[in-house]
Amino acid sequence: MLIILTLYQVPVWLVFSKLKLVRWGWASGTVAGLIGAFILVVFGGLTKGLAQSARETPQSMLAAQIRIQGFVCDKLLGAVRDRQRSKPDHAVWVLKCSNATYRVSRAPDMAAKVEPLE
Known part of the structure; x- marks a missing residue:
């Protein structure tokens, strides 16, 4: 967000201060502020969506992995780690699909x- 805000402030600074293309006043300042707020809302929404899609659970990653390996998992219902069979650097899960x-x-x-269970 800070990068986007900085990238917006540079052209505003150029237009109003350095190049003096537009005189800084009440109306021009309001328009510049509204445009900046709009840009922050749009990019803030985009980054929020990216952050939500990045929240994968171990269960959904397991389901994706077995699908890649050719097994069918229509709808993931849950996954439980099998602590008795698991070892360090070797996790065992029971994955329930629909x-x-x-x-x-x-x-x-x-x-x-992957072992199908009856």
Whole structure:
């Protein structure tokens, strides 16, 4: 946000102070302020949407990973970590989808081992 505000202030400074294309007054200052507020609202909304899309849960990442590996997970219902089977650097999850349940074993930098459960 600060970068966007700074990028807006530079042209305003050039137009009003350096190049003196427009005289600074009540009307021109109000218009410049409204344009700046509009720009901040638009870019603020865009960055908020990007931040929300970046909030992925481990469950949704597991579902995406098994889909990439060719397994069907229509709708993710939840995932629970299997603490008995998990080890350091080897997490085991039970992933529940609307159509199936899977045991997913993950190790760093490797494809997941996926076992369909009955």
